[in-house]
Amino acid sequence: MTHIIFLHGASSSGKSTLARALQARIELPFWHVSIDHLRDAGVLPLQRYRRGDFDWQAARPAFFKGFHASLAAYASAGNNLILEHILDDDAWLPELQALLAPFDVYFVGLHCPLTVLNEREAARGDRPVGSAQRDFETVHLGKNYDLELQSLDGAERNSDLILRGWRGGARNSDFAQ
Numbered sequence: 655m656t657h658i659i660f661l662h663g664a665s666s667s668g669k670s671t672l673a674r675a676l677q678a679r680i681e682l683p684f685w686h687v688s689i690d691h692l693r694d695a696g697v698l699p700l701q702r703y704r705r706g707d708f709d710w711q712a713a714r715p716a717f718f719k720g721f722h723a724s725l726a727a728y729a730s731a732g733n734n735l736i737l738e739h740i741l742d743d744d745a746w747l748p749e750l751q752a753l754l755a756p757f758d759v760y761f762v763g764l765h766c767p768l769t770v771l772n773e774r775e776a777a778r779g780d781r782p783v784g785s786a787q788r789d790f791e792t793v794h795l796g797k798n799y800d801l802e803l804q805s806l807d808g809a810e811r812n813s814d815l816i817l818r819g820w821r822g823g824a825r826n827s828d829f830a831q
């Protein structure tokens with residue numbers, strides 16, 4: 655059985671930090687997958703979208719459809735995934751539920767107070783101002799998780815909680831069969 659641990663939370667909630675802590679400790683090899691990695695590796699012609707040579711809003715649906723399909727392709731080949739992602743389109747949860755149905759998905763909600771999100775966003779300076787607030791208001795609405803965590807508890811403590819829950823085997827989230 656291929657495993658997917660899906661970390662879901664607002665921008666700056668600490669998903670990447672938690673994913674790295676978890677990847678360093680978990681007993682099986684897991685890929686850490688995020689659209690940030692594609693962006694940072696130069697996959698997209700970002701400067702040209704920013705300059706207006708191309709229309710990002712027009713390209714966005716195909717980008718995310720491809721990203722979601724790639725997750726299923728990686729997992730189908732037998733790769734375990736720590737996925738960090740933000741479901742900021744209503745169509746994405748059902749799309750991912752269908753694509754990831756063959757796999758063991760452990761769905762984790764990562765919460766963080768808005769004041770902290772805003773401080774982190776300002777300190778980073780590499781995310782559009784307001785991303786965290788927009789996500790904060792919507793990201794967890796209507797989601798059923800296997801586990802809900804508080805970012806302020808820290809990545810070490812939270813990776814412990816994930817490992818305990820994930821190893822325990824129970825699955826009751828939106829991704830449970």
Ligand SMILES: Nc1ncnc2c1ncn2[C@@H]1O[C@H](COP(=O)(O)OP(=O)(O)OP(=O)(O)O)[C@@H](O)[C@H]1O
Binds near residue numbers: 807808
């Ligand atoms: N538990 C924590 N305590 C203090 N700072 C943290 C914690 N977790 C993350 N951070 C800091 O908050 C910032 C955002 O963290 P991170 O990149 O992990 O968030 P993210 O949810 O992956 O963000 P995005 O979705 O925008 O990529 C980073 O500067 C990180 O060092």
